[in-house]
């Protein structure tokens with residue numbers, strides 16, 4: 001299938017590791033120019049060099065940017081720098097780290113606010129900064145304008161101990177669906193992608209935290225996750241990235257307002 005991604009410009013947030021990084025690599029392989037961001041200068045520079053090499057593209061196809069996506073002004077600067085550098089913006093992929101685990105009374109009001117900043121407000125910050133440029137891209141002679149928000153299976157099926165994630169992801173789903181309705185007439189698609197348990201740094205930290213909390217081994221935690229999936233294993237980053245790339249491609253032009261789980265069949269609801 002021809003994905004129509006050659007010479008398109010993408011911004012992938014939270015891309016120094018994990019799902020964001022894997023998605024950036026897949027977009028580079030398809031011929032995109034990709035801006036990537038994270039909080040750590042060292043990690044994002046290093047990721048940019050490695051990604052160009054892994055994708056077999058020139059170094060200047062990747063633009064590393066230091067940006068904490070909870071900071072509205074920094075987000076605006078990062079998006080503007082991407083547009084200045086590559087000459088436009090076709091694809092926004094929102095992403096960040098995940099919040100800590102715990103039970104309801106363990107979290108302070110500040111913990112709740114921090115989680116909403118990390119997973120909900122970051123998505124809104126990125127979208128507000130990118131939207132004027134995506135509108136231009138949608139109205140151009142080679143139109144392609146896509147927003148894809150990385151959330152979690154917890155948006156459809158709350159995960160025990162992940163209160164902060166369960167709540168903030170639900171907010172992102174509401175934002176995405178509302179936005180898809182508002183910008184659809186311009187040809188801009190807005191979708192969310194819901195990873196299930198996928199092997200990344202975040203998953204390693206999560207299994208360590210849960211193993212300690214429950215007094216079991218990390219292997220037992222991981223086996224439990226694998227067993228929740230119909231496919232009886234955790235996912236791989238590249239499997240997630242393949243679905244993400246399709247959703248932002250040209251052939252996905254008639255898909256908007258959907259929440260796609262990439263979870264090996266972990267969500268048990270019918271829809």
Ligand SMILES: NC(=O)c1ccc[n+]([C@@H]2O[C@H](COP(=O)([O-])OP(=O)(O)OC[C@H]3O[C@@H](n4cnc5c(N)ncnc54)[C@H](OP(=O)(O)O)[C@@H]3O)[C@@H](O)[C@H]2O)c1
Pocket residue numbers: 013014015016017018019020037038039040043044067068069070095096097098099118150151152153194195196197198199200201202203
């Ligand atoms: N992996 C899974 O199994 C899974 C399942 C369900 C949901 N998710 C969700 O999917 C998202 C990505 O997960 P992952 O497994 O890829 O996590 P990860 O390996 O921890 O990667 C997170 C990335 O986001 C960056 N980041 C974190 N906070 C940031 C901020 N405030 N501003 C900018 N960048 C930030 C990190 O880089 P720096 O540290 O350099 O900033 C890193 O590049 C998370 O929200 C996670 O909760 C993951």
